[in-house]
Amino acid sequence: NAGVTQTPKFQVLKTGQSMTLQCAQDMNHNSMYWYRQDPGMGLRLIYYSASEGTTDKGEVPNGYNVSRLNKREFSLRLESAAPSQTSVYFCASRRDRVESPLHFGNGTRLTVT
Amino acid sequence: SQQGEEDPQALSIQEGENATMNCSYKTSINNLQWYRQNSGRGLVHLILIRSNEREKHSGRLRVTLDTSKKSSSLLITASRAADTASYFCATEIPGANSKLTFGKGITLSVRP
Numbered sequence: 001n002a003g004v005t006q007t008p009k010f011q012v013l014k015t016g017q018s019m020t021l022q023c024a025q026d027m028n029h030n031s032m033y034w035y036r037q038d039p040g041m042g043l044r045l046i047y048y049s050a051s052e053g054t055t056d057k058g059e060v061p062n063g064y065n066v067s068r069l070n071k072r073e074f075s076l077r078l079e080s081a082a083p084s085q086t087s088v089y090f091c092a093s094r095r096d097r098v099e100s101p102l103h104f105g106n107g108t109r110l111t112v113t
Numbered sequence: 114s115q116q117g118e119e120d121p122q123a124l125s126i127q128e129g130e131n132a133t134m135n136c137s138y139k140t141s142i143n144n145l146q147w148y149r150q151n152s153g154r155g156l157v158h159l160i161l162i163r164s165n166e167r168e169k170h171s172g173r174l175r176v177t178l179d180t181s182k183k184s185s186s187l188l189i190t191a192s193r194a195a196d197t198a199s200y201f202c203a204t205e206i207p208g209a210n211s212k213l214t215f216g217k218g219i220t221l222s223v224r225p
Binding site: 105 | 143144146148152154155156157158161163201203205212213214215216217218
């Protein structure tokens with residue numbers, strides 16, 4: 001099993017460019033999440049999808065959009081990248097809405113110049 | 114402000130020693146989870162403790178939860194160089210609609 005797969009692993013964007021971060025899980029999990037990790041800030045939740053067909057804002061949603069394409073895939077889109085979005089982005093999934101562990105991908109390291 | 118905050122921010126110990134890391138949180142929780150992150154990798158789940166539990170064990174890990182003090186501790190016994198990583202606590206709040214809030218993490222270095 002691959003678990004949670006994120007693509008790409010690295011990306012450099014210029015300010016104003018757009019891109020989509022892809023995430024797929026093969027564990028038949030219901031809930032999926034996007035976090036960003038910045039030095040000294042820990043992980044902050046951007047968006048999540050508690051079940052297929054639903055998405056909700058997390059702590060830091062501004063500048064991002066998401067799509068739960070199907071049960072396996074949850075993408076994160078930056079419409080107009082800003083230097084403040086330079087970060088490491090992690091996708092995670094879990095089986096149930098509550099009381100189950102998160103399974104993380106290995107992250108996408110994004111730099112916006 | 115963070116729901117969960119770990120203490121200390123960094124810890125350096127000798128191989129074979131025990132490592133104790135603490136997490137404090139602000140509001141009532143359903144459960145608290147600990148994760149490990151090796152450099153350049155995603156987080157890996159270590160252990161989950163529910164609000165009605167006081168202690169759990171998993172191999173060399175022991176987690177305690179004190180809901181009256183709103184705190185948890187993670188003990189790693191007989192540490193190994195391979196335990197060098199960052200450790201995060203994450204809390205799940207009642208009615209939080211299925212999301213976990215993470216602390217800023219503790220950097221543990223185990224010297225061979």
